[in-house]
Amino acid sequence: xxxxxxxxxxxxxxxxxxxxxxxxxxxxxxxxxxxxxxxxxxxxxxxxxxxxxxxxxxxxxxxxxxxxxxxxxxxxxxxxxxxxxxxxxxxxxxxxxxxxxxxxxxxxxxxxxxxxxxxxxxxxxxxxxxxxxxxxxxxxxxxxxxxxxxxxxxxxxxxxxxxxxxxxxxxxxxxxxxxxxxxxxxxxxxxxxxxxxxxxxxxxxxxxxxxxxxxxxxxxxxxxxxxxxxxxxxxxxxxxxxxxxxxxxxxxxxxxxxxxxxxxxxxxxxxxxxxxxxx
Numbered sequence: 348x349x350x351x352x353x354x355x356x357x358x359x360x361x362x363x364x365x366x367x368x369x370x371x372x373x374x375x376x377x378x379x380x381x382x383x384x385x386x387x388x389x390x391x392x393x394x395x396x397x398x399x400x401x402x403x404x405x406x407x408x409x410x411x412x413x414x415x416x417x418x419x420x421x422x423x424x425x426x427x428x429x430x431x432x433x434x435x436x437x438x439x440x441x442x443x444x445x446x447x448x449x450x451x452x453x454x455x456x457x458x459x460x461x462x463x464x465x466x467x468x469x470x471x472x473x474x475x476x477x478x479x480x481x482x483x484x485x486x487x488x489x490x491x492x493x494x495x496x497x498x499x500x501x502x503x504x505x506x507x508x509x510x511x512x513x514x515x516x517x518x519x520x521x522x523x524x525x526x527x528x529x530x531x532x533x534x535x536x537x538x539x540x541x542x543x544x545x546x547x548x549x550x551x552x553x554x555x556x557x558x559x560x561x562x563x564x565x566x567x568x569x570x571x572x573x574x575x576x577x578x579x580x581x582x583x584x585x586x587x588x589x590x591x592x593x594x595x596x597x598x599x600x601x602x603x604x605x606x607x608x609x610x611x612x613x614x615x616x617x618x619x620x621x622x623x624x625x626x
Contacts, residue, residue, distance in 0.1 A: 359596070366595045373591045378584030385576030392568040394466035396474065397453040399562050404454045408444045411477050419476045424469060442473060453562045463568045470565030482555035495549045502542040509535050 363370065400407050410416060417435045428434035441460060447453035458473065460466035483491055512532055604610040 362595055362599045363592075366591075370588060370591055370595065374584040374588035377587035378580045381583035382576055382580040385579045389461060390571040391459050391461060392463045392466045392570075393572045394458045394460070394463070394470045394565045394568055395563075396456045396458075396470050396565040397447050397562040398456060398474075399452075399560050400454045401452075404444060407454075407477065410480060411442070411473055412439050415480055416473065416476045419479075420469070420472050423472050424465075441469065447562075456565075458565065459572065467565045467567045474561060474565070478556050478558060478560075483552060488553065491549050491553055495546060495553070498542050498545045498549065502539060502546065505535055505539045505542065509539065 398404075398407070414435065417438055418430050421430050421434055421438060424438075426434040426437065428437065442456060442458040445455045445457060447455040456470060456474070458466050458470040460469055482488075509532060512535070
């Protein structure tokens with residue numbers, strides 16, 4: 348058994364040695380061809396930005412993939428498909444959200460395009476358009492502005508009352524009157540604080556999300572992310588080398604099998620069925 352195994356191994360090595368040039372040059376040529384094709388394929392570049400979104404990352408992503416954002420961006424970057432569902436789908440495929448550097452607590456936005464400048468511009472457009480959606484619409488803005496003006500006027504009135512009350516309290520000596528004025532002052536202070544908080548809340552609503560949420564702006568990529576030309580060439584060379592090696596072994600096995608008369612007849616029938624003439 349050991350002798351038969353040794354002979355089989357030697358036979359395999361002989362087959363490889365006899366076809367060594369083919370097994371080396373074949374994968375090499377295929378790898379070079381794949382490398383050339385890789386350079387001919389359209390390239391894509393990825394711009395990265397980091398956003399401080401906290402727990403709202405999923406909500407922000409959903410908004411960016413909605414027509415409210417995509418339609419506006421499509422007008423800045425026109426598509427041959429127009430502003431359609433298919434165009435929105437194609438645009439949505441160009442960006443994705445991920446986790447930023449470990450421990451940084453930020454969300455990473457990656458945008459892929461055919462050129463570095465276009466990738467950076469598209470990323471900026473997506474961010475700016477989303478930020479615009481966080482501001483109230485015109486109807487709500489008018490109502491908020493009205494409430495803001497009322498709160499500011501009320502705050503001014505209360506502040507003037509407190510100022511006048513402070514002056515009157517200093518000139519009064521009756522204990523009971525001073526106590527009543529002090530109680531009213533406390534109530535007015537609470538009322539004033541309420542107006543201050545209301546004004547701050549309305550101003551935040553009117554302002555919407557600010558650009559401070561952008562931890563790092565979209566980058567200008569310097570290298571193409573696709574296609575990975577070197578990886579394509581290596582995989583093509585390995586795949587073709589394996590295929591050639593398999594073909595060499597099968598061809599040798601076919602020749603060895605032809606030495607058996609019974610197997611030779613079967614091979615002839617197989618060629619006939621496949622319409623192949625014997626060489």
